Amino acid sequence: MFAIQAMRQGGPEVLAYNELPDPVPGPGQVLVDVRAAGVNFIDTYRRGGMYPMPFPHIVGSEGAGTVAALGEGVSTVAVGDAVAWHDAPGSYATRVVVAEKSLLPVPDGVDFPTAAAIPLQGLTAQYLATGSHRIEPGQTALIHAAAGGVGLLLTQFVKHLGGRVIGTVSTRQKGDLARAAGADEVFLYGPDVDITATVMDLTNGAGVDVAYDGVGKDTFDASLASLRPRGSMVLFGAASGAVPPFDIQRLNSGGGIFLSRPSLQWFARTPEELQERSDMVFAGLNEGWLDFRVGATFPLAEAADAHRALEGRKTTGKVVLLP
Ligand code: NDP
DSSP states (O other): OEEEEEOSSSSGGGEEEEEOOOOOOOTTEEEEEEEEEEEOHHHHHHHHTSSOOOSSEEOOOEEEEEEEEEOTTOOSOOTTOEEEESOOTTOSBSEEEEEGGGOEEOOTTOOHHHHHHSHHHHHHHHHIIIIISOOOTTOEEEESSTTBHHHHHHHHHHHHTTOEEEEEESSHHHHHHHHHTTOSEEEEOSTTOOHHHHHHHHTTTOOEEEEEESSOTTTHHHHHHTEEEEEEEEEOOOTTOOOOOOOTHHHHHTTSOEEEOOOGGGGOOSHHHHHHHHHHHHHHHHHTSOOOOEEEEEEGGGHHHHHHHHHTTOOOBEEEEEO
16 A cells, blocks of 8 residues: 655655555454545644654544455444544555444545545534534634634534634635635734734624634634633644643633633544534535535645645645545
8 A cells, every 4th residue: 555654753844655565454443445535733743743653654544435344343334335534543545444433434425535524623513512612502602713624614513503603714715715604703813913802892892602722822812811701712723833831820810711622532432422423414414504625635645735735824624635
């Protein structure tokens, strides 16, 4: 098989397209021919050393493809089935081993690039809107990077649940996309923009019920200050860098704020929970209120360019690699 390996810790230049032996599925696992691999920010954190990893490692954890072989005891899928997954290490490859319990069936009519866009960001948007903070009708959510992969999906979930969305983006074109996804208010953030003052204006001084912040270092303070008393601060990523340690007393002076730092693994702890969340994601697709936008595709061999684009804020929606 061919795969993208991060040969050492570093920038996109450490990614190499290498020929490697096929992986072998063990008990409870399947071998999949990858038809599309999802690119996620976590892949860049692992490549760059923010999250400790052994090197070299095959990058990626998400994708969609067809089952090529079954490991011992596998009973819920057959060779040839179309499947998707969010947590199989080594997914930037032509073949990968996936745990049976992680497999999501790909519904008829959904193509592989779209199917690869669904698991990680779709499930993340679902748990952010229903688990980390449950959106109630009439609540207002601040969503940073609203035209990004998670941002566009989260905007649609909040709207579906009856909430109001204030989105931030870096360009007008991204603003148009966020609005098309349902955002009620969108503004351009940047070094010269007072995010908190803008949010307070847009909420008549009340502040938002929840701030969903996947940008991290550059927006965290403003997100915290934009909340209503007893609001929820959901820090779910670090696209601009990690938030430095901070004084817990600020949660008190900020109005008794609820702070969480979630990740998908804690909201898909059992096959049943994964199923329940993915059911809502696929229901959104079927019912037409959830649209997955594949913003860019790259050949697998050009994964480094995909990372450059994602880290360089050049992308919208989902980025997918095609083997
Ligand atoms: P996006 O498509 O949202 O890309 C990141 C966006 O962040 C950029 O397009 C950019 O939007 C914005 N951004 C702001 N500042 C920077 C910066 N300095 N460098 C790069 N980007 C910046 O990515 P994803 O949808 O894949 O992920 C969004 C966030 O969600 C990430 O932090 C990721 O780690 C997190 N995540 C967390 C999960 C969890 O369970 N905790 C699961 C999945 C993702 P703009 O140009 O509009 O500013």
